[in-house]
Amino acid sequence: MSTHTDALTQELVEFIEIPSVTGAEEDYGNALARSLERRGLAVERQEVEPGRFNILARAGKPEVVFCTHIDTVPPFFGSRVDSDFVYGRGSCDAKGQAVGMLNAVEKLLGEGEDRVGMLFTVGEEVLGDGAIAANSQLADPWAPSFIVVGEPTGSKFVKAHKGCFHAQLTAHGVAGHSSQDIGPSAVHELVKTLEQILAAHWGNAEGIGPGTVNLGRIEGGVASNVVADFAKASFLLRAVEDPAVVQERLLGLLGEHVELRVEAGPYGPVRFHVPEGEDSVVVAFGTDAPHLSKWGKPLLFGPGAIIDAHTDHEKVSRREMAQASERLVTLAQELLARTDAESN
Numbered sequence: 001m002s003t004h005t006d007a008l009t010q011e012l013v014e015f016i017e018i019p020s021v022t023g024a025e026e027d028y029g030n031a032l033a034r035s036l037e038r039r040g041l042a043v044e045r046q047e048v049e050p051g052r053f054n055i056l057a058r059a060g061k062p063e064v065v066f067c068t069h070i071d072t073v074p075p076f077f078g079s080r081v082d083s084d085f086v087y088g089r090g091s092c093d094a095k096g097q098a099v100g101m102l103n104a105v106e107k108l109l110g111e112g113e114d115r116v117g118m119l120f121t122v123g124e125e126v127l128g129d130g131a132i133a134a135n136s137q138l139a140d141p142w143a144p145s146f147i148v149v150g151e152p153t154g155s156k157f158v159k160a161h162k163g164c165f166h167a168q169l170t171a172h173g174v175a176g177h178s179s180q181d182i183g184p185s186a187v188h189e190l191v192k193t194l195e196q197i198l199a200a201h202w203g204n205a206e207g208i209g210p211g212t213v214n215l216g217r218i219e220g221g222v223a224s225n226v227v228a229d230f231a232k233a234s235f236l237l238r239a240v241e242d243p244a245v246v247q248e249r250l251l252g253l254l255g256e257h258v259e260l261r262v263e264a265g266p267y268g269p270v271r272f273h274v275p276e277g278e279d280s281v282v283v284a285f286g287t288d289a290p291h292l293s294k295w296g297k298p299l300l301f302g303p304g305a306i307i308d309a310h311t312d313h314e315k316v317s318r319r320e321m322a323q324a325s326e327r328l329v330t331l332a333q334e335l336l337a338r339t340d341a342e343s344n
Contacts, residue, residue, distance in 0.1 A: 008099050008325065009086055009318050011035070012079075015095040016088035019076040025122045026051050029070050032098065032120055033057075039106045041118070048122055048133045055120040056134075059109055061141040062117025063339050064332045065295060066101040068094040068150035068302070069124030069288060073310050085315040092304025094124075096316040097150030100303060104328035116332055117144065119295070124288050128265050131291035138294045145339045146273065147295040148331065149287050152304030152316070155324050159280035160208050161287060161300065163239035163268040165246045168232060168261045169193060169254070171220070175229035186231040187220045189257040194218075194233060196253040205240035208269050208282050212238045238284050242268045265291065273297045275334060301331070 020028035032055050033043045041057040048054060055070070072090040079088035086096070101118060108116050121130030171193070173186030194215060202211030213235070220231025239246050243266035254260060267290035274280040285306055289298045303324040304316040 008103060008321055009081060011102070012086050012091065012096055012099045012316075012321070013081060013088075015098065016079040016086070016090055020070055020072050020090065021074045021076055022071040022123055022125045023052070025070040026053070028095075029053055029055055029120070029122070032070065035102060036118065039102065040109060041105070046134065046137060048130050052122045052130075054122060054130045054134050056117065056142070058117035058141070060114035061143075063115040063143075063145050064335045065117045065119055065142075065144045065147045066105065066150065066328065066332075067119040067121065067147050067288065067292070067295070068097040068101060069121045069130070071122055071125050071130075073125050077312070081318075084319070085317055086321075087313065087315045089314060091314050092152040092302075092316040093306075093309035093314065094150055094152075094302070096304055096321050097152075097302045100321050100325035100328060101148075101150055103325045104332065107329050108332055113332070113336070115336055117142065119147070121288055127263075128288055128291045131288035132265065135292050135294050144296040146297050146299060146335045147289075147292055148299045148301060148328065148335075149289050149292075150302040151285070151287050151300060152306050152309055153281070153283065153300060153302050154305055155301070155303050155320055155327070157274045157278045157280045158272050158283050158300035159274050160269055160271045161283045161285065161289075162208060162211070163237075163241075163243070163266070163270070163290070164286040165235075165237040165239045165243055165266040166263040167235045167250065168263070169235055169258055170261065171231045171255070171258045173227060173229045173231070173257065176227045178225045178227055183227050184257055185221075185227045186257065187228040189255045190218070190220065190231040190233060193253060193255045193258045197235065197250070200249065200253060202237060202239070202246070202249075203241040205269055208240050211240045211246075212284070214238075238286075239266070240269050267291075270298070272300045274299070275331065299331075301327075
């Protein structure tokens with residue numbers, strides 16, 4: 001491993017050892033701020049709610065912004081390093097992204113290029129509230145032409161990702177002894193609705209594929225011999241249609257005794273800018289990108305594999321992280337050259 005790669009590894013290990021599960025991102029946010037200030041950037045803490053803030057950093061007037069998220073999924077676990085990988089919560093999702101971006105910006109600044117900035121958001125793993133706040137509060141001198149979002153894409157550029165529609169389904173019934181002809185049973189009502197949802201067609205977008213449903217949690221009732229008066233289920237659609245279309249279809253599938261509550265921030269599929277000549281892929285996972293519409297044309301790129309994210313063996317390749325950081329340097333140069341050409 002080169003000295004440069006070792007420096008990346010050391011900083012990543014330091015970051016991993018700071019827990020930053022969604023809702024408790026403050027300590028890691030402060031560590032990022034210190035790292036940015038050491039590199040000579042002006043740092044702003046943008047409050048999202050008390051104790052939770054995004055980090056914005058710049059040297060000059062940013063035209064290209066590197067963005068990734070501060071928070072991780074639970075549970076926290078610490079780092080481990082071998083000759084090939086750095087392991088630990090956030091290693092690829094998304095502290096490895098942050099390290100590569102920090103070092104790319106440092107190199108660009110060292111070459112005299114100050115038209116780059118950085119945005120680190122809280123809450124990406126849950127509601128995207130940090131990105132939503134960053135979009136609503138965008139102000140001078142921030143007016144970027146491009147935003148490069150960092151997620152584990154296997155160091156491939158992404159041309160599109162599916163949308164996300166998250167909702168809760170709640171069924172109501174009448175409690176009673178199961179030997180009697182009473183009801184309805186909330187569990188039975190919910191199950192019938194869920195059967196309709198699983199059998200439904202959720203669209204198919206060119207170049208992206210079909211919408212896919214996951215019913216990740218179902219609960220209700222108190223005992224097998226009691227008619228259930230309450231039941232609920234979570235609904236998550238990796239959407240390829242506009243949220244209004246999804247909601248209308250979903251409402252049409254609900255049973256008489258089932259209610260729908262849509263969670264905040266549903267969005268449709270997102271298409272990304274891909275540099276000329278680059279191979280590109282489509283991914284199903286979501287990002288902050290749909291909440292950052294004012295931040296310029298989005299790109300999605302980063303080291304690591306999404307299959308390792310959110311697992312107990314989360315990891316990122318040390319070599320891939322270094323190579324991705326170098327690619328971010330040339331990417332920024334290409335995007336800045338493009339903005340120069342378009343402005344002339």
